[in-house]
Amino acid sequence: MLGGVCGGVARTTGIDVTFVRIGFVLLTLGSGIGILVYALAWLFVPLEDEPTNIFSRALSDRRGIRLVIAIIPAFVLVQVVAASLSIAYVGTFTWPVFVAAGAAILIKRNASAAESAWIDGELVPMLSIGTTRHSRWRLLGRILGGAFLAAAGLFILVSGHGIGTALRPVGGAVLFIAAIVIVFGPWWLSLLRDLMAERQARARAEERAQMAAHVHDSVLQTLALIQRSAEDPTQVVRLARAQERELRSWLFEGRLPGSIAEHATTLSEGIEVLQQQVEADHGVTVEVVVVGDCDLSDALRALLEATREATVNAAKWSGAAEVSLYAEVECDAVSLFVRDRGRGFDPGAVPDDRQGIAHSICDRMHHFGGSAVIRSAPGSGTEVELSMPRRELVR
Amino acid sequence: MTDQGRPRIFLVEDHAVFRAGVRAELGDAVEVVGEADEADAAIELICERSPDVVLLDVHLPGGGGQAVLAGVLPTHPEVRFLALSVSDAPEDVIAVIRAGARGYLTKTVSGPDLLQGVYRVAAGDAVFSPRLAGFVLDAFAGGAGAGDLAAGLDPELDQISPREREVLRLIARGYTYKEVARDLMISTKTVESHVSSVLRKLQLSTRHELTKWATDRRLV
Numbered sequence: 001m002l003g004g005v006c007g008g009v010a011r012t013t014g015i016d017v018t019f020v021r022i023g024f025v026l027l028t029l030g031s032g033i034g035i036l037v038y039a040l041a042w043l044f045v046p047l048e049d050e051p052t053n054i055f056s057r058a059l060s061d062r063r064g065i066r067l068v069i070a071i072i073p074a075f076v077l078v079q080v081v082a083a084s085l086s087i088a089y090v091g092t093f094t095w096p097v098f099v100a101a102g103a104a105i106l107i108k109r110n111a112s113a114a115e116s117a118w119i120d121g122e123l124v125p126m127l128s129i130g131t132t133r134h135s136r137w138r139l140l141g142r143i144l145g146g147a148f149l150a151a152a153g154l155f156i157l158v159s160g161h162g163i164g165t166a167l168r169p170v171g172g173a174v175l176f177i178a179a180i181v182i183v184f185g186p187w188w189l190s191l192l193r194d195l196m197a198e199r200q201a202r203a204r205a206e207e208r209a210q211m212a213a214h215v216h217d218s219v220l221q222t223l224a225l226i227q228r229s230a231e232d233p234t235q236v237v238r239l240a241r242a243q244e245r246e247l248r249s250w251l252f253e254g255r256l257p258g259s260i261a262e263h264a265t266t267l268s269e270g271i272e273v274l275q276q277q278v279e280a281d282h283g284v285t286v287e288v289v290v291v292g293d294c295d296l297s298d299a300l301r302a303l304l305e306a307t308r309e310a311t312v313n314a315a316k317w318s319g320a321a322e323v324s325l326y327a328e329v330e331c332d333a334v335s336l337f338v339r340d341r342g343r344g345f346d347p348g349a350v351p352d353d354r355q356g357i358a359h360s361i362c363d364r365m366h367h368f369g370g371s372a373v374i375r376s377a378p379g380s381g382t383e384v385e386l387s388m389p390r391r392e393l394v395r
Numbered sequence: 396m397t398d399q400g401r402p403r404i405f406l407v408e409d410h411a412v413f414r415a416g417v418r419a420e421l422g423d424a425v426e427v428v429g430e431a432d433e434a435d436a437a438i439e440l441i442c443e444r445s446p447d448v449v450l451l452d453v454h455l456p457g458g459g460g461q462a463v464l465a466g467v468l469p470t471h472p473e474v475r476f477l478a479l480s481v482s483d484a485p486e487d488v489i490a491v492i493r494a495g496a497r498g499y500l501t502k503t504v505s506g507p508d509l510l511q512g513v514y515r516v517a518a519g520d521a522v523f524s525p526r527l528a529g530f531v532l533d534a535f536a537g538g539a540g541a542g543d544l545a546a547g548l549d550p551e552l553d554q555i556s557p558r559e560r561e562v563l564r565l566i567a568r569g570y571t572y573k574e575v576a577r578d579l580m581i582s583t584k585t586v587e588s589h590v591s592s593v594l595r596k597l598q599l600s601t602r603h604e605l606t607k608w609a610t611d612r613r614l615v
Contacts, residue, residue, distance in 0.1 A: 285503070289567045339569045
């Protein structure tokens with residue numbers, strides 16, 4: 001798929017997309033007109049979810065048009081130089097190149113975001129131009145190459161005409177170049193500045209959008225929650241606390257709130273993420289104490305998942321406002337205790353749905369050779385003890 | 396302690412809102428004999444009124460909680476300090492404990508727990524929050540290594556006993572002293588004496604890991 005023209009034709013006419021494609025290929029093979037039709041359709045037919053086509057956007061893109069006009073002096077320059085050196089084929093050759101360049105600029109600036117990204121990703125590297133950073137050696141090579149070409153050109157000129165006769169056209173060309181640079185130079189520079197400012201503005205806008213999205217997701221949501229629970233001070237404190245922690249980790253550690261696996265590499269980091277999530281989702285305070293630390297392995301990730309399950313259970317069912325979480329890293333095992341002082345339950349008479357949860361904790365642990373013990377009695381809270389053997393070394 | 400066993404307490408805290416909150420939470424169970432919001436005034440007033448327990452904010456204008464401890468304890472060793480902190484940063488906590496505070500609680504502590512802490516400190520015992528217990532376990536981890544003995548560490552001061560470790564682990568898990576006692580089948584008094592012994596080691600140990608550990612783990 002290129003511009004999606006075949007798909008569009010197929011959608012509106014009801015003909016199968018494969019036949020449409022075959023048709024275009026036949027047209028192209030027959031007379032080459034297929035390519036032209038395709039390109040024009042791509043330019044003039046708007047995308048499904050966009051109101052305007054590329055051509056009409058290009059017409060209203062004043063900066064883009066200025067940019068195209070700005071290359072006209074360069075084109076005239078090449079024409080004049082070519083004429084003064086009487087190299088006719090350069091003159092005829094530059095026409096299509098300049099028209100194509102102008103069209104490419106307008107299309108690139110006005111294509112849809114996805115197509116523009118495709119041009120950036122596929123075509124620009126192919127031409128090896130654009131914003132990719134070049135090493136110093138490459139720059140040096142380019143300067144040397146340019147100097148060599150200039151010297152060679154001068155040599156050919158002089159050897160062809162003799163110094164006296166060559167001086168005139170060369171001098172004229174140089175004067176003409178100087179005139180054009182003096183006339184159009186400032187304008188080119190201002191255009192360049194404009195383009196850079198535009199690019200910077202775009203980067204800033206993107207950054208602002210990202211920031212706004214994050215602030216909306218976290219801070220504004222929390223503020224709304226705080227307003228709603230204004231008469232419950234503990235809830236307000238908890239929300240403020242969770243938000244503060246999250247904001248801090250975002251501003252100073254550059255960590256986005258999210259899943260354990262993505263954002264934690266060590267056990268204590270994982271527990272911190274878990275704490276934030278449970279506090280934010282279930283409105284309890286999770287008191288965390290971690291002794292020692294180690295890198296996460298698959299087994300320890302399973303341990304964290306089981307811990308999360310146990311903590312969420314405590315938050316949901318116990319009725320307690322606080323859940324204690326204690327983790328200790330020893331040389332041969334990691335122990336984790338999740339404790340609440342809530343209503344507790346009789347492990348002998350567990351309703352089926354909680355039995356299921358208990359199983360999912362135990363099964364997770366057993367799969368990696370760990371163990372889980374749940375202690376509880378009505379009225380005296382619940383404690384889940386998880387233990388996972390570890391094979392990797394302590395940090 | 397004065398009449399009816401009401402401990403006389405003194406608040407050192409630079410946030411007026413928090414001072415008022417503590418006063419309200421402790422209510423009539425204690426007698427608040429004074430308040431201060433910075434270190435120099437606190438030292439002067441504490442020496443003048445000699446309260447049973449000083450509730451001490453770790454972060455204070457004028458040198459922090461440590462300055463208050465250093466200013467009061469040499470002349471009035473009978474005054475007991477209970478540190479309160481929002482920061483939970485290990486180096487802060489360890490520093491005030493080593494400067495002489497007999498306990499450490501986070502400011503999020505509930506009213507009844509704070510009151511119990513005050514009573515306990517007034518009675519000469521130590522108060523460990525789960526987090527402080529965790530700090531100690533972390534700092535004293537590893538037990539007796541050959542390196543420790545070679546480094547000339549005193550096993551009496553620089554290690555915690557297996558029993559003390561058990562007590563600390565239960566406290567770190569969120570157990571109250573009473574629950575610890577029940578779990579280990581010992582009396583609450585014994586639990587208190589274990590904790591006080593750990594406090595003494597924490598204050599006197601020259602174990603180099605203690606400071607190194609505290610600075611290594613700025614973020615908890």
